[in-house]
Amino acid sequence: MTDGVHAVVATTAAVLDAAxxxxxxxxxxxxxxxxxxxxLHRSTDRDDHVAAHVLVRRVAAALLADGGREVEAxxxxxxxxxxxxxxxxxxxxxxAGVPGVHVSLSHARGWVAAGAARGxxxxxxxxxAPVAPLQGVLSPGEAAGIADLGPDARDAAFLRLWTRKEAVVKTGAASLDDLARLDVRGDEPLPGVRVRDLDAPPEVVAAVATVG
Ligand SMILES: CC(C)(COP(=O)(O)OP(=O)(O)OC[C@H]1O[C@@H](n2cnc3c(N)ncnc32)[C@H](O)[C@@H]1OP(=O)(O)O)[C@@H](O)C(=O)NCCC(=O)NCCS
Structure with missing residues (x-):
């Protein structure tokens, strides 16, 4: 946690079990x-939604505890x-009522992630999973960097870039319209914005971005 962000990636099942x-x-x-x-129509989507919204309370409580404020999620x-x-x-x-704590959450097909930071x-x-890289999402350099990879490696590399872009967008420092201009291969894609991959099991990719 070098960037001061509490970030957790977990299965929906694990979060619901723990709760x-x-x-x-x-x-x-x-x-x-x-x-x-x-x-939500599918029960699995409902579970993902609930688990992500529980996990974000857990990481926010952990961040607050770091600052000496013990609060239950x-x-x-x-x-x-x-x-x-x-x-x-x-x-x-x-x-609510804690403006100094910023949070973010994500849920996707049995997996959830949540982060909390002071900015x-x-x-x-x-x-x-197999994915057709979307047009207009990657910068020219990013697209060239994954073009020669085999299908499995390309899927993972595309999704790694995609999660890094979505993480940056969720900070508010960029919008979905900026994706093709936003090169996220480095750890500071915009001035003052840092992004990194999160440790996660091989079946998922996850990223977190912070500002300031
Ligand atoms: C932000 C966004 C790109 C993330 O979507 P996604 O990758 O498909 O889904 P994820 O599970 O990773 O993230 C969804 C979570 O991002 C959060 N989120 C939504 N909008 C956000 C925003 N503008 N900034 C930061 N976080 C946002 C929410 O907590 C959401 O979870 P919830 O719906 O369970 O509350 C997507 O919500 C989006 O495109 N928003 C812009 C369009 C929009 O606002 N549409 C609604 C108009 S009424």
């Missing part, structure tokens, strides 16, 4: 979070605000 099961995990969430989970309230439509049940997450942070996790 005492899905019902106990759901009980930690605000009504709006449970309602959003309930609107269950006592933290997550609030969200969408910069697109102004809605208050989705969008960038924050911990803006972003996190992303993706299971490694």
């Amino acid at each position: 005492g099961g899905v019902a106990a995990a759901r009980a930690l969430l605000a009504p709006y979070e449970r309602a959003r989970a309930d609107r 269950r006592d933290l309230v997550l609030e969200q605000r969408c910069s697109g439509c102004g809605g208050d049940d989705h969008g960038r997450p924050a911990i 803006p942070c972003g996190i992303d996790v993706e299971p490694v």
